[in-house]
Amino acid sequence: MNILKHEESTAVDGFRCGFVAIVGQPNVGKSTLMNHLIGQKLSITSRKAQTTRHRITGILTSETAQFVFVDTPGFQKRFRNALNQAMNRSVTTTLADVDAILFVVEAGRFGPADQAVLELLPKDRPVILVINKVDMLPNKSALFPFIEEVAQSFNFAAIVPVSAQKGLKLDVLVSAIEPLLPESVPMFGEDQITDRNERFLASEIIREKIFRMMGEELPYVMAVEIEKFEEETLADGRELRRIYAAILVDRENQKPILIGKNGAKLKKIATDARIDMEKLFDAKVHLEVWVKVKSGWADDTRLVRQFGYE
Ligand SMILES: Nc1nc2c(ncn2[C@@H]2O[C@H](COP(=O)(O)OP(=O)(O)OP(=O)(O)O)[C@@H](O)[C@H]2O)c(=O)[nH]1
Structure with missing residues (x-):
């Protein structure tokens, strides 16, 4: 990635700018989430699990902050070959260099595979629990016991239920991320959506x-x-x-x-x-x-x- 280190930039008027990683099991909606957050379809989505092999950066610039999203590949356990080792390495490298992590799970589902992803996260970064696909919950009152259950597994910086696909509560999510970013001038021009060519x-x-x-x-x-x-x-x-x-x-x-x-x-x-x-x-x-x-x-x-x- 062609980026400036935070130390090289000077804070201006409380503007914040930083890196945000999106992690979670395959198919929980990470790519959909990033696409809706940045408002343009760049990462790929499909019903088939594990389609995102590349690290993709999307950029959202508001009046007060710039969010540089890093989309990580699915954590893979099933096939152990050279490709997957490279993917897991890329996940670790990505996470070592971010200011906040969005840990995405599906509403109503939190299993050993989600727990395994949580355990791979660095302990010194703020993690927001994003409960996605709330539109699929037949009964919204099921959300509260679910939040209580998942909240016990980690000290989350915030917990935000959303629907990435329907664009529900994404503004709440953005507001929850903003205070976690360091004060800094924007790293990218406002019209830059991705640094990929x-x-x-x-x-x-x-x-x-x-x-x-x-x-x-x-x-x-x-x-x-x-x-x-x-x-x-x-x-x-x-x-x-x-x-x-x-x-x-x-x-x-x-x-x-x-x-x-x-x-x-x-x-x-x-x-x-x-x-x-x-x-x-x-x-x-x-x-x-x-x-x-x-x-x-x-x-x-x-x-x-x-x-x-x-
Ligand atoms: N109902 C519903 N479906 C969603 C939502 N968000 C994502 N999906 C669907 O879930 C599927 C997986 O979404 P992706 O964004 O590809 O998931 P991913 O986590 O990036 O998957 P990998 O690339 O395999 O890691 C797609 O069919 C999406 O349309 C949501 O909020 N509600």
Whole structure:
């Protein structure tokens, strides 16, 4: 991340600015939460668990504070290969460098896996318990005993029930985070939403479309590699991006599943991705996507590094 250290900036008029990590079990709604907090869809979400492999920074700037959100990958226990070790390392590194942590759980659910996430958190950082998906609770009075139960497990700086998807009580959450941040001038320009570049965002968008399209059909082992990313300005002044992307699968027999009958699935993935990219980049996009087999890549530490997972 291209960031200034707090010591280098001087406090101005009580303005606050700092890093906020979002942690929690897979599928509790971390990506949805960050997207709604920053008001633009950059991180990827899908019904399939564990789709967020990259650390993504979203920035929210208000009149009085700047919140730099860090979205961490799901804590993984199921598959132990090089990729997951890299992901867990990235979680630890992220948490060592934040001012506040949002620990997200699903309303009404607090199990051993949530407890395990809590135990991994640094003890010297303020942690806000975010109880998400309150819209799914059939009976709102169930919330109070649930809060009491979870509150016993940790000394939380605040407890805020929200619905990330419906945008409920996110203002309360923002107000709870603000006093936890150090006084500092903003680190990023107001219009900067992410410090990730377009090339990275292009691969995230394609990955999201694949997950949406394939649902449970596609095994988890999959990556998108942007092989070429070219920018040019057209004669009419509009911007054009030419993007060539490869979807990497682990086994030959996964290829036809992704491509679909007469290429229909791959075509839909590419079309949907292109539409999103044109909006996000405010440019015309020429996108070519194909599928490649790279056997055993998730077990190869060197390859994992090459794809930027470290
Ligand atoms: N009903 C309801 N669903 C939600 C809410 N927030 C998120 N979801 C859904 O929960 C699912 C998982 O959300 P994500 O944001 O991808 O979860 P995540 O924690 O980032 O998941 P990983 O990337 O796997 O760690 C998606 O289908 C969301 O639409 C909410 O407030 N209410």
